Amino acid sequence: MLEIMNKISVIDYGLCNLYNVSNALNHLKAKVEIIENPRDVSNATHLILPGVGAFKNGMRGLKIRNLIEPIKEHIDKNKPFLGICLGMQMMLSKSYEFDEIEGLNIIDGDVVKIPQINDKGQTHKIPHIGWNRIIYKDDRITHGQNKKSSMYFVHSYKAECNNPKNILAHTLYNNIEISAIINSKNAYGCQFHPEKSGKYGLRLLNEFIKL
Amino acid sequence: MTSNVRLIARLDIKGPNLIKGIHLEGLRIIGDPNIFARKYYDAGVDEIIYMDTVASLYGRNNLSDIVKKTVKDVYVPITVGGGIRSIDDVKYLLRCGAEKVAINTAATKNPGLIKEVSRKFGSQCMVLSIEAKRKENSWEVYTENGRQKTGLDVMDWVRIGEDNEAGEILLTSVDNEGTKKGFDYELIKKVSESVSIPVIASGGMGEYDHLNEVVKESCADAVAMADILHYERSTIQEIREYCIKSNINVRDYE
Numbered sequence: 067m068l069e070i071m072n073k074i075s076v077i078d079y080g081l082c083n084l085y086n087v088s089n090a091l092n093h094l095k096a097k098v099e100i101i102e103n104p105r106d107v108s109n110a111t112h113l114i115l116p117g118v119g120a121f122k123n124g125m126r127g128l129k130i131r132n133l134i135e136p137i138k139e140h141i142d143k144n145k146p147f148l149g150i151c152l153g154m155q156m157m158l159s160k161s162y163e164f165d166e167i168e169g170l171n172i173i174d175g176d177v178v179k180i181p182q183i184n185d186k187g188q189t190h191k192i193p194h195i196g197w198n199r200i201i202y203k204d205d206r207i208t209h210g211q212n213k214k215s216s217m218y219f220v221h222s223y224k225a226e227c228n229n230p231k232n233i234l235a236h237t238l239y240n241n242i243e244i245s246a247i248i249n250s251k252n253a254y255g256c257q258f259h260p261e262k263s264g265k266y267g268l269r270l271l272n273e274f275i276k277l
Numbered sequence: 278m279t280s281n282v283r284l285i286a287r288l289d290i291k292g293p294n295l296i297k298g299i300h301l302e303g304l305r306i307i308g309d310p311n312i313f314a315r316k317y318y319d320a321g322v323d324e325i326i327y328m329d330t331v332a333s334l335y336g337r338n339n340l341s342d343i344v345k346k347t348v349k350d351v352y353v354p355i356t357v358g359g360g361i362r363s364i365d366d367v368k369y370l371l372r373c374g375a376e377k378v379a380i381n382t383a384a385t386k387n388p389g390l391i392k393e394v395s396r397k398f399g400s401q402c403m404v405l406s407i408e409a410k411r412k413e414n415s416w417e418v419y420t421e422n423g424r425q426k427t428g429l430d431v432m433d434w435v436r437i438g439e440d441n442e443a444g445e446i447l448l449t450s451v452d453n454e455g456t457k458k459g460f461d462y463e464l465i466k467k468v469s470e471s472v473s474i475p476v477i478a479s480g481g482m483g484e485y486d487h488l489n490e491v492v493k494e495s496c497a498d499a500v501a502m503a504d505i506l507h508y509e510r511s512t513i514q515e516i517r518e519y520c521i522k523s524n525i526n527v528r529d530y531e
Contacts, residue, residue, distance in 0.1 A: 086374055089348055089349070118401060189473075191474060192473060193444055195498070196282075196499070197281050197323055198280070198281065199529060216281070216528040218354060220354075220444075240280060262352060262353055264318070
């Protein structure tokens with residue numbers, strides 16, 4: 067019997083790191099389409115919102131393409147959604163990068179700068195770049211991960227959820243807790259880059275494809 | 278130590294070939310870069326750097342085909358450097374699958390390019406590449422694989438780079454590169470302590486002790502390795518095991 071793979075729709079809103087995400091999805095044998103208009107977002111079954119760079123530019127990119135409402139509707143209908151890096155941060159209520167800017171408000175919380183110093187008075191480099199071990203809660207999307215699975219992070223800001231229930235996985239950067247995966251129903255967001263995190267990252271993307 | 282040290286394979290490229298020189302010159306052909314990149318990925322390398330060593334001859338970076346092929350089966354970040362001069366060059370290489378770009382010459386001519394790239398694509402993708410050569414009590418910034426002086430002092434230049442929002446610094450010691458005698462520890466320590474962005478130490482890795490010293494004494498955030506890997510004097514797995522034994526934090530890999 068032929069297995070029917072879900073089609074994954076990757077949102078293009080002008081920040082151009084779509085290649086590596088769609089390349090990884092292709093590698094996993096998913097059908098991938100790059101979309102940028104509201105109608106395609108409304109028709110999608112699985113949405114991925116990637117992104118790097120500044121929160122303000124990201125939200126502006128979504129707004130001028132009229133993508134904010136269809137993304138929210140998609141999530142309200144409980145259809146699978148994955149935000150990656152900036153795409154994850156935009157799921158929160160607001161960000162304090164440069165000015166206070168409203169996010170998609172899918173998960174209650176803020177995006178704040180990673181503190182330059184931890185509670186023991188130790189400093190560290192920002193941006194946080196590198197591979198970190200993840201501490202997971204059980205979920206469909208974390209299926210197949212283990213204590214040794216590390217993911218690749220690169221960010222200067224972090225997501226702070228007001229409700230701990232929204233945090234599905236976290237990591238520690240110099241003893242500072244960083245939300246690694248956030249979640250509300252079928253909407254997921256990961257701070258790390260699964261498309262650049264070797265086999266464990268690919269495994270996570272594969273679980274998303276199967277949702 | 279604040280985070281996991283990144284173990285990076287640096288592949289210098291000439292035309293279609295992986296090459297290796299000494300002091301960034303006197304190049305010897307080693308093989309097909311894609312095969313080496315794939316081997317390092319399978320062994321658990323954290324990142325890969327591709328550097329086009331002849332880009333200045335042609336006036337542009339020629340690694341797009343190699344990058345496109347690599348990303349088909351290598352799923353760790355790839356940094357591409359050599360001959361990158363404009364926003365359009367960066368955009369093209371990112372479209373080919375690069376995660377970051379390393380810029381040296383064009384940045385020394387126009388430091389504003391660093392900020393432009395950073396603002397447009399995010400600072401995470403803007404790596405300031407510095408070729409440093411020792412003078413009496415300081416270091417000078419060089420370009421063109423250590424052949425061209427710029428008159429810039431390395432310590433001044435890294436601060437300019439950071440002010441212009443570079444995301445990290447790839448710091449290559451021209452004096453030590455290819456010598457297997459160890460890193461320029463003093464240079465790396467000085468730079469690492471004077472900036473708050475990550476510093477990748479490059480040039481001189483010959484044996485395990487060098488790694489220990491550059492991380493513990495010079496506070497490197499990442500280590501770029503070339504001929505120790507290319508000539509199979511060691512492997513990524515062995516280097517990772519050494520790190521774990523020596524209490525250097527590296528990512529788990531199995």
